[in-house]
Amino acid sequence: MGIFSRFGDIINANITALLDRAEDPAKMIRMMIQEMEDTLVEVRTTSARVIADRKTLERRMARLQEEAVEWERKARLAISKGREDLARAALAEQQAVEEALRQASREVDAIEEQLGILNEEVGQLQQKLDDAKAKQKSLQVREQTNRSRMDMHRSGSREKLEEAFRKFETYERRMDNMEAELESRDLGRNRNLHEEFEDLERDDQVEEALAALKARMQADKRSDD
Known part of the structure; x- marks a missing residue:
């Protein structure tokens, strides 16, 4: 179904308003242009046909003009020969031709x-x-501009995302290094702690031995008394 139903619709159309209401402005403008071009072809075809009719009428008028002149010549000839009856008939034909000429002119x-x-x-x-x-053309430029902006936006977003990933990876690597360093320190600290507990256990053994020795010495002293 066409957008326009008659020539007047096209002439009176507000293209901008129609496009503003359209769901797909690009498709709508293509349809408008196609219908306008089709209508233009029809109008020009009609014009060509009318021009052809005018040329046909102009040729007919030229022939009628020649006929009118010829009938007048015959009427003059008849009068010169004393044949008024023929002159009257010739003049009647001339008048008919001239009437046809006037109709063609109209x-x-x-x-x-x-x-x-x-x-x-x-x-x-x-x-x-x-x-x-x-x-x-304006819509195409706007569409291209918007597409370029969207591409740039997507590209920019992608770069920002990649940058965020790189920063996160750097942060993770830094955390891994810190944890590794702490673990290495803990390993050293665990060995020292083990040694400390061994020292404590050795101290307990020494204290026990010392207490046992004192007890024996006290016992020996009591026995000497």
Whole structure:
């Protein structure tokens, strides 16, 4: 189904308003341009046909003009020969031809008026078509600009994301290094702690031995007394 139903719809159309209401402006403008171009072809075809009709009428008028002149010549000849009856008949034919000539002239005038209207319509259609094509180009530029901005945005977002990953990886590596260093310190600290407990156990053994020795010495002293 076409967007426009008649020539007047195209001429009176507000392209911007139609595009603002369209779900797909790019598709809508393509349809508009196609319909305008089709209508323009139709109007120009009609104009060509009317021009052809005018040329046909102009040729007919030229022949009628020649006939009128010829009938007048015959009427003059008849009068010169004393044949008024033939002169009257010739003049009657001349009048009929001249009436046909006047009718053809009125038809040519009507055709000229129609051609003037068609020429104006072609001009209006062409202007609307030029406006639509300009709007289409503007939409294409806007679409390309938006696409480029989206690509740049996606590219920028990707770079930021990659940068965040790199920072996170660096942070993880730093944490790994710190944990490794702490573990290495803990390993050394665990060995010292073990040795300390061994020392404590040795101290306990020494104390026990010392206490035992003192007990024996006390016992020996009591026995000497």
